[in-house]
Amino acid sequence: MAYLELNNVCKTYGEGEEATEVLSNINLTMEEGEFVAIVGFTGSGKTTLVNLINGLLMPTSGEVLFKGQPVTDTSHERGVIFQNYSLLPWLTVGQNVYMAVKEAYPKENKSFLKKRVDDYVAMVNLSPAINKRPKELSGGMRQRVAVARALAMNPEMIIMDEPLGALDALTRGNLQDEILNIWSQDKRTALLITNDVDEGIYMADRIIPLKPGPNATLGPEFKIDIERPRDKTALNDNPNFKKTRNAIIEYLMDIGEERKSVSQEEYALPELAPKSFVA
Amino acid sequence: MEQEIVLKKQRQGLSFLKPLIMKLSPKINKGSLVSFLKKSGITLLSVLLFIGLWHMGAKALYDVEAEYKIEKALAERGQEAADAERACIASGDSSCQPNTLPSPSQVWASLQSLIADHQVITADKAAFVEKMAATNAKLIAQGKDAIVYTGRASFLDIIFTSIKTVFAGFLLALLIAVPIGIIIGLSPSLRSAFNWFIQVFKPVSPVVWYLLVFMIVKTLYIGDSSDNAFVISFISVGLCAMWATLVNTAMGVSSVDKDYINVAKVLKLGTFQKVFKVILPSSLPLIFTGLRITLSVAWMVLIAIELLAQSQGLGLFVWEEFQNGANDSNSKIIVAMFVIGIIGFLLDRFMLTVQNMVSFNKNEAV
């Protein structure tokens, strides 16, 4: 039994004439302890896929199985880092994280919870900003709070929706390492949505492209056979890295081209011949 | 760690005091002083202009009235009577003054006399209390009611009554509208069930609310001779004014950002936690916007309702002065008008300050 299984999952938004099928026939299997990255174009349905897995959305058809059980609701076992941070603006950084930690550890005492909050806020280098409100933070800082909040809950599976998009290269690298650290301790399972192929290769065991929507579906997977721990600086000289990277980028460019030509076909003008005017 | 909303100190609502605060602070730099002088100069100028226009307008109306009186005397009683009338008006004798829009100086004089009157009444009251102290002590010892002062209310007492009525009405509105708003905001089916109710009762005029409350309270107070004017007026004020809060609360609660609801779901907050930690904080700004409207509506309808309910407040004061028709009645009405306006302004500023304190989206409250 796989850890996470998506069988022929379809998701349609809207009803009747308005209905658009965003995701079609998604099939995905993840084993426990795996790190999978999904890359895809904007608007292809990545966030929709994430919400189907974390339990915020239900599939229109098909099934999502987590440890063999259908996903019917959210769960503390699956932590989520939202793409749009989703911090509560009336709470400070510390309070946002505290709220999550308190829910994840309902039996622990206050000092434990507080220490955990401090630790995770420190991990994302936001200790000086712990008493600030989201409004006072930059986009990157907010993103880091969202990372701290999700990881502090100690979920078995970490679901990340473009978690590092707004960060500069250096901060991004540090946080990638932190996430990898947390993932490799007690072998958690991780699903990463990203638009950065290099990030996917550095972090994941497999990369799966999501084709452009509507009716987006998953493309062929690319296995990353690079030994862990991976060294970022050495990665560039690794022939395996270059090969995989080129293969993925080529594939993405191909489906990008395909999309363009498809959409051109779609918008081809209908043949309109003028009626003959008879006086 | 505190999970409550920490109220942030912000003085936006009182920002009109800023120039004053700046002036009082020891560190005045030249630029701020200049801008302060400029700002307050413009304000002062506009006030002077307003008073000037008012003075001229009042003068013109006075002349029209005076001319008419003299003409009338001439037509009815001949030249001699007209001359006498003219002399009488010129002498400022109160028996023959034209009755029209009072001038600024008359209004100022009325204010002074109202304050003097207040002092007289206060002294009266103190004397009465002293005189009756021994008697009252005896009465209370015998288990009877003490004798209380029932003389005329002074202008300040009247203002105080009005403010008391508004706050009681506001509190009532808050206690009714916020909980109901939250409940119907949370449930779409309750919302549609209540919708007709809100739509029908919201536009009902203060006068009708007063009559409705009067009907009910009169019956409830049956056999009780005590004065229920205050009760009737504050309930009417509250019922008139609560709709903005009700609608805003329901809207705020029902339109919480989807992202916050998703957070609540992913953290798996219980219903209670979800309502108090996510839904309510996120709708607080809208609730307070509603409360601010409620307070200003309460103050607006108060005058009409006090008049109807014969409650000893500013509304009744204005009406009685109008009926009275004494020489300084008109200027007393104008004094009351300014007092009403200024208190209304201060109440609104107060609410704006509170609103800004609970608003996590700065600049939201205007």
Ligand SMILES: Nc1ncnc2c1ncn2[C@@H]1O[C@H](COP(=O)(O)OP(=O)(O)OP(=O)(O)O)[C@@H](O)[C@H]1O
């Ligand atoms: N609640 C919704 N109702 C209707 N349509 C929706 C809804 N949410 C998303 N969509 C549509 O589904 C498609 C996929 O959206 P989604 O947010 O999953 O894309 P995404 O891949 O996450 O994009 P991005 O990279 O920009 O985050 C879009 O065309 C979007 O318009």
Ligand SMILES: [Mg+2]
């Ligand atoms: Mg997305």
